[in-house]
Amino acid sequence: MSAILFRRFLANPMKVAYMLPSSKALVKRVLDKMDFSAARVVVEFGAGEGCFTRELATRLGPEARLLVYELDPHLADHLREQFADDDRVQIFAEDAAGFRNALRDLGTLGSGGADCVISGIPLSYLEPKKKKALLHAVHEDLAPGGRFIAYQVTPELKVHTRMFAEYKMEYFLPNLPPMFIQVCRKAPARERIADTPGKSRVA
Template sequence: MPRKISVNYKMDGVLVFVQEFLKHPLQIGSIIPSSRYLERRIVAASGIASANIVVELGAGTGGVTRAILRAMPQQAKLLSMEINPHFHTLLKNIEDDRLIAHLGSADDLKEVVSLYDLDAPNVVISGIPFSTMSRSAGSQILEAVSSLLVPDGRFVAYQVSNRVAALCQPFLGSGKTTTEFLNIPPMRIFQWDKGA
């Protein structure tokens, strides 16, 4: 079961997030963690209430991770991938048997899903900044997302830029977009449903 998060833990997470953003600005999509309003919007867009397998790319300090865990079924599994070792350490401190915290790159998505012997995901949620990576790297990740998702699976990406929409078009077509203004910076939430 998820444990309660203390105010100090949240503040420590924000401090680590800002420090890591300053060190790796191209790797992290925002200067501060997602707001609770953005977390709620991401969860609502993803439809994870009936998911068995959820994959999160770019888990950061775990705010969205915790929101996913609160919303998904008790028998579901969440694979959260994070490339930053400091953020990964924070993720590993989340006490929930449904969570698999993996240190690694979204470039290796197919291999990591296979490594943990997981079924195809119902939902993939991504906070990695597609705007700061090469077109080929972004396309490779999105091709992996598209091929791994179950029929009728859903991909949700929250981004400052709309570059992910163009990159994802060849794999999942046109998606829906909303914006959460109660976040710094305001964040676009993109949603695609994979055809059966």
């Protein structure tokens, strides 16, 4: 068990919500859902002590940018120490909802938006209005064909992500606790679901 995680969990159990980092198997399974070698901009919500962030940094190319959100300031400092020498990685000790500002500052939205948003935050704890706003913002700020990948203990996202063209879910046991990995894909530019009568998304 990571000592910093245990301390932060005891300090704020409802927000930090976990004591064990995700397993290596879960990190691999989630990140294998997409080829990150060509990604330009990736956003991570709820990085914790950094198990996904470290693996993402090894998969991303030299020109990519990784915007990382971690609400707990102590965990965010721990992340900053790990990535102090990596100019591609920016750590924000903020609510994930602030990601749009960073994308705007990067000038990414003008050139299409983020390629992927990965979320480890317990979305099921968010109040419904906040969750709705966050998921709509993610959809809006993803590039056409971009992916929103969330891992959490509940499979509730299907009903909240109808604006995406595709939704896929996998229950993954080799993690404590087991996780639902949910992948939502935004329609490519020429295949917006609203423009395609009769087209339904994959479940």
